[in-house]
Amino acid sequence: MRVAQMTAFRKPFQVVELPVAAPRADGAVIRVEASGVCRSDWHFWNHDLAWLGMNLALPANTGHEVGGVVEEVGRDVRSIKVGDRVTVPFHESDGTCPHCRAGLQNLCDNVITPGVQRLGGWAQYVTVTAADLNCIKLPEPVDTLSAAALGCRFMTAYHAVIDRGAIEPGEWTAVHGCGGVGLSAVQIAAAADSLVVAVDVEERKLAKAREEGAVATINARGLTPEQVGQVVKDATGGGAHVSVDALGRGFTFHQSFNSLRKRGRHVQAGITSQEESGQVSLPLDLLTVMKLQVVGSLGNPHPKYAELLELVARQKLHPARLVTRQISLDDVTDTLERMTRFDTVGFEVITRFS
Ligand SMILES: [Zn+2]
Ligand SMILES: [Zn+2]
Structure with missing residues (x-):
């Protein structure tokens, strides 16, 4: 063969x-x-x-x-x-x-x-x-x-959004990184009647995210993770209920974490690269005072x-x-x-x- x-x-x-x-x-x-x-x-x-x-x-x-x-x-x-x-x-x-x-x-x-x-x-x-x-x-x-x-990729996004994110109809889902897993997550969350905000740094990927059902898109180019989080909060009336890091970099994790409303759930679906080798800081006090959850999702x-x-x-x-x-x-x-x-x-x- x-x-x-x-x-x-x-x-x-x-x-x-x-x-x-x-x-x-x-x-x-x-x-x-x-x-x-x-x-x-x-x-x-x-x-x-x-x-x-x-x-x-x-x-x-x-x-x-x-x-x-x-x-x-x-x-x-x-x-x-x-x-x-x-x-x-x-x-x-x-x-x-x-x-x-x-x-x-x-x-x-x-x-x-x-x-x-x-x-x-x-x-x-x-x-x-x-x-x-x-x-x-x-x-x-x-x-x-x-x-x-x-x-x-599609089944990974399905488990991340539906099972690990436990998204409910009418809740906001933010998706950070509109690659294969990210666009899948957008499509799946939208099909589950969630309101989806998609975040990426490339307009053609954001355009594809809108085709797949995102109601809002954010171009993160030039923005800090805190700024991206604030834009998501403004777009969603206070923050996403579920936010997915579909890429796996420190900045996408922090963007996602900062996008959450109180009691929000961050789902980590992406794997990091050599720059970070899996070591990314966690804003622990925000986790506590906002009663946030950080969950991993595999396959x-x-x-x-x-x-x-x-x-x-x-x-x-x-x-x-x-x-x-x-x-x-x-x-x-x-x-x-x-x-x-x-x-x-x-x-x-x-x-x-x-
Ligand atoms: Zn794969
Ligand atoms: Zn086994």
Whole structure:
């Protein structure tokens, strides 16, 4: 199979030929039809995440947003069949640890991260474990292009806004950073009848946020995090009920924190880069006197896919609408380089593999 391979950090990927790994008895091989280029891939390429214990060994094969068709299953697989159209959560789980048994597979103690513990999704095939758990079947109306987004960014935003933010209709949601996760969060919060304020430094991303349902947009260019917070407070009559950091920089965290009204909830969905390596200050006294909450959000537990896929099937949610460019396996470096300059809008998805 053709695979895009990282042989050095921040250097061009090479497309190489590798054998397709046979599935374990509980596993499956999936023919990839669509595979997203996510900022977490960019983080790996940038040699980030080492402070989380994810030291990428080179050569590496990243990519973790996969939509495809089951090509082969192991002898112990029961519910997944050859020909099923599926997506695979980026947190491939064992199904047996205490977190998995509690329905929180996104926190699996033995998680398999594509690109780290197995070959990733920028390839013609991926081989997954525990296929009955990790292959999520797509309802008929949901295409594999949508499924790619459902492997990471869209489902991450869904869990962040709906479960961790616990947004209620009529409440204000502020979204800081209108990249893939951010635009997804805007669309999802608006579909949940929240009033959405989107914040970014680029007008074309704010324009896309308005298309996705934001009722107000704020260009943060040249503003301090405190000033951005005040503009959000002015736009929302006192502050957001829920505010999401969809990027993961110190300034986006502080913008978001400063956007909250009393008893507001900050949701951290973005991961930081090497500048901060995860170390960001927290205005602790404001947390206390305003009774704020700061919660983290990672992925989306497998059982929560049913309601998410139902909303996509009924066209209440439109992940594919955020796909702005379909690319070839040979083009991933170009996309990553443009992500360094924040020069991509929405999702860029590999749909040409040969
Ligand atoms: Zn587990
Ligand atoms: Zn991702």
